[in-house]
Amino acid sequence: MRGALIAVGVIVMGYAVLGAATDLDLKPGGVVLFLAAVLVAHDAVLLPVTIACGALLARFAPRWARPSMQAAGITSLAVGFVALPLVLGYGRSGDNPSVLPLAYGRGLALILAMTWTAALVSAARARSRTAERRADRDSR
Numbered sequence: 001m002r003g004a005l006i007a008v009g010v011i012v013m014g015y016a017v018l019g020a021a022t023d024l025d026l027k028p029g030g031v032v033l034f035l036a037a038v039l040v041a042h043d044a045v046l047l048p049v050t051i052a053c054g055a056l057l058a059r060f061a062p063r064w065a066r067p068s069m070q071a072a073g074i075t076s077l078a079v080g081f082v083a084l085p086l087v088l089g090y091g092r093s094g095d096n097p098s099v100l101p102l103a104y105g106r107g108l109a110l111i112l113a114m115t116w117t118a119a120l121v122s123a124a125r126a127r128s129r130t131a132e133r134r135a136d137r138d139s140r
Contacts (some may be wrong), residue, residue, distance in 0.1 A: 045081075057073050064127045068126065072116050072119030079112070079115070083104060083107070083111075086100060089104075
């Protein structure tokens with residue numbers, strides 16, 4: 001499976017590089033600037049915030065809930081980081097309603113609600129399994 005995922009990733013990246021290399025309107029300086037900004041945003045903002053949130057969840061969440069809560073927290077941060085410019089409406093213009101036409105705030109809230117609902121269900125199942133093992137161990 002890992003090999004198949006690597007192969008698909010290499011093919012997709014090759015397609016992207018080939019498309020960029022054959023685009024006559026491509027401005028390499030702009031591409032390099034964009035990639036540098038993404039790298040800085042990831043390493044200076046997203047990564048430290050993710051580590052801090054994971055550490056807080058590890059400290060305060062019960063042991064049985066930690067994996068679910070950390071997965072939901074990381075997912076929420078990643079989705080929020082990507083969706084924030086859309087939610088704030090960067091790029092929206094009054095004279096062109098087709099630019100950013102959706103209710104991105106509502107969509108983000110829905111995704112976050114589904115993510116945390118799944119995490120809570122998973123944590124509840126983990127707690128139930130932990131309680132069953134404890135009861136089974138105590139009955140022996």
